[in-house]
Amino acid sequence: MSEILIIDDDQAICDLLTERLSRLGHEASCATDLAGGLSAAQKGSYEVIFLDVCLPDGNGLMALPSLRNAQSCPEVIIMTGQGDPDGAELAIKSGAWDYLEKGNSLSDIPLILNRVLQYRREKASTRPMVALKRPGIVGNSPKMLKCYDLLAQASASEMNVLIQGETGTGKELFARAIHENSSRSQEPFVVLDCAALPETLVESILFGHDRGAFTGADRTQAGLIKQADQGTLFLDEVGELPLNVQKSFLRVLQERSFRPVGNQKEVKSDFRLVAATNRRLQDMSEDASFRKDLLYRLQSLVIPLPSLRERKDDIKEIAVMHIARLCERYSIKTKGFSHSFVDLLQTYSWPGNVRELINALEHSIIAAGDSPTLFERHLPEAMRISLVRASLATHLPAPQNQEDLPNEKDGHLPRLAELINSETAKLEKWYLAELMNRTQGDLKQALTISGLGRTALYDRLKKYGISRQGS
Structure with missing residues (x-):
């Protein structure tokens, strides 16, 4: 018997499904809105959730990741009264097991449910007990746990892997982890930075060359593809690979053989391919800047790495590890940090991610120098300015409603210039008062944040009667 949750505002559907599931020997619970469904999923140990899309308090698709991340990690089957191709795509990308239209698919539910439950039983019985080697990779947020599952799948196979993620998310660390956990771990791990390939030497770097193949080729040189024989070849930023080389490399992937520059004989290389990109290769393939046939080869398994702002719960753990490493590098005692220091780290958006x-x-x-504790004052100035600007922006007064706009006595609107001057003065006065309060009268910081010159700031403070200690 399995526990199953139904989230649907149609009581007739709830009753129908409950009856069918009961006849199959399962225990079903129902929730008629999203809030109730989310609460039930967090408290229960459901194996499967049937989820409606249009609910009274929200869209079921938007809650799909939260439901999948519940403690029991349930499989989610989307049910909707009216199918939508875009919705179906979003559902599958968010981890749904299937996307069904209610009218046509209710009779298929027993078969689908049996498949889901069989999958979960087999997954539980074959889950590897050996811990993954993941040096330098830190974090246990739900999104990272999904990446570790994919890392385990990649390590246990020989399929090509494409790692996607923004710059600084740790794509090379994941590529190395795939290699270290694979059967090729004792063989070479060869890195090719596609963004740094000199155009005139691309083929020589990849395929190698014979002595005398071109001017300056004074000795035979094995290319990176041959160097990766029996090991792993990592193509970093594969989206930068020139189109003419993409065609040549596609053949290498198919045949596992190539000709070095200046040589007429085929050379074999048995390598495992892992590629990484911060670009949208699917879009590039649509505008013909990346070969579709090569993309199909690369993405046998895709690992999408989350940005740091998507896993802020991991920031403290990452900071602890790297502070210890950095202090060891500088041969100083490991420093601690204040609560406010961590708070700011978790508030910042981190466009450059972990790097x-x-x-x-x-x-x-x-x-920090000799100080044993890191405070927010020690963070880079540009970062602190960005945080203060963002904080001030969130406190800007809301625009006035139309009915609140000042009118002249005859009922007509005031001149636009008069209105702008009046409202600008109010906003300017509020901003300067808030600026002085936030900076606690620190003139240098106030000048940096506001972008004003010293004289301009003094004149405005005097104009509105605002002291440097705030008002």
Whole structure:
């Protein structure tokens, strides 16, 4: 018997499904809105959730990731009264097992349910007990746990892997982890940075060359593809690979053989391919800047790495590890950090992801000097300015409603210039008062944040009667 949750505002559907599931020997519970469904999923141990899309308090598709991340990690089957191709795509990308139209598919539910439950039983019985080697990869947020599952799948197979993610998310770390956990771990791990390939030497770097093949080729040189024989070839930023080389490399993937420059004989290389990109290769393939046939070969298994702002719960753990490493590098005692320091790290948007975080931590350690504790004051100035600007922006007064706009006595609107001057003065006065309060009268910081010159700031403070201690 399995526990199953039904989230649907149609009581007739709830009753019908409950009856059918009961006849199959399962225990069903119902929730008629999204809030109730989310609450039930967090408290229960459901194996499967049937989820409606249009619910009174929200769209079921938007809640799909939260439901999948419940403690029991249930499989979710979407049910909708009216199918939508875009909705179906979003559902599958968000981890749904299937996307069904109610009218046509209710009779198929027993078969689908049996498949889901069989899948879960087999997955539980074959789950590997050996811990993955993942040096340098930190975090246990739900999105990272999904990446580890994919990492385990990639490591246990020989299929081509495409790692997607923004710059600084750790794509090379994942590629190395795939290699270290694979049967090829004792063989070479060869890195090719496609963004740094000199156009005139691309084929030589990839395929190698014979002595005398071109001017300056004074000796025979094995290319990176041959160097990766029996090991792993990692193509970093594969989206930068020139089109003419994409065609040649596609043949290498198909045949596992190639000709070095200046040589007429085929050379074999048994390598495992892992590629990474921060670009949307699917879009590039549509506008013919990346070969579709090569993309199909690369993405046998795709690992999408989340940005740091999508897994802020991991930031403290990442910071602890890298602070210890950096202090060891500089031969100093490991520093602690204040609560406010961590709060700011978790508030910042991290456009540069983990790489930017490491640089910020290194800056903070140097700025702290002999201090045993890192405070927000030690963070890079540009980062602190960005955080203060963002904080001030969230407190800007809301625009006035139309009925609140000032009118002249005859009922007509005032001149636009008069209105703009009046409202600008109010906003300027509020901003300066808030600026002085936030900076606690620190003139240098106030000048940096506001972008005003010293004289201009003084004149405005005097104009509105605002002291440097705030008002």
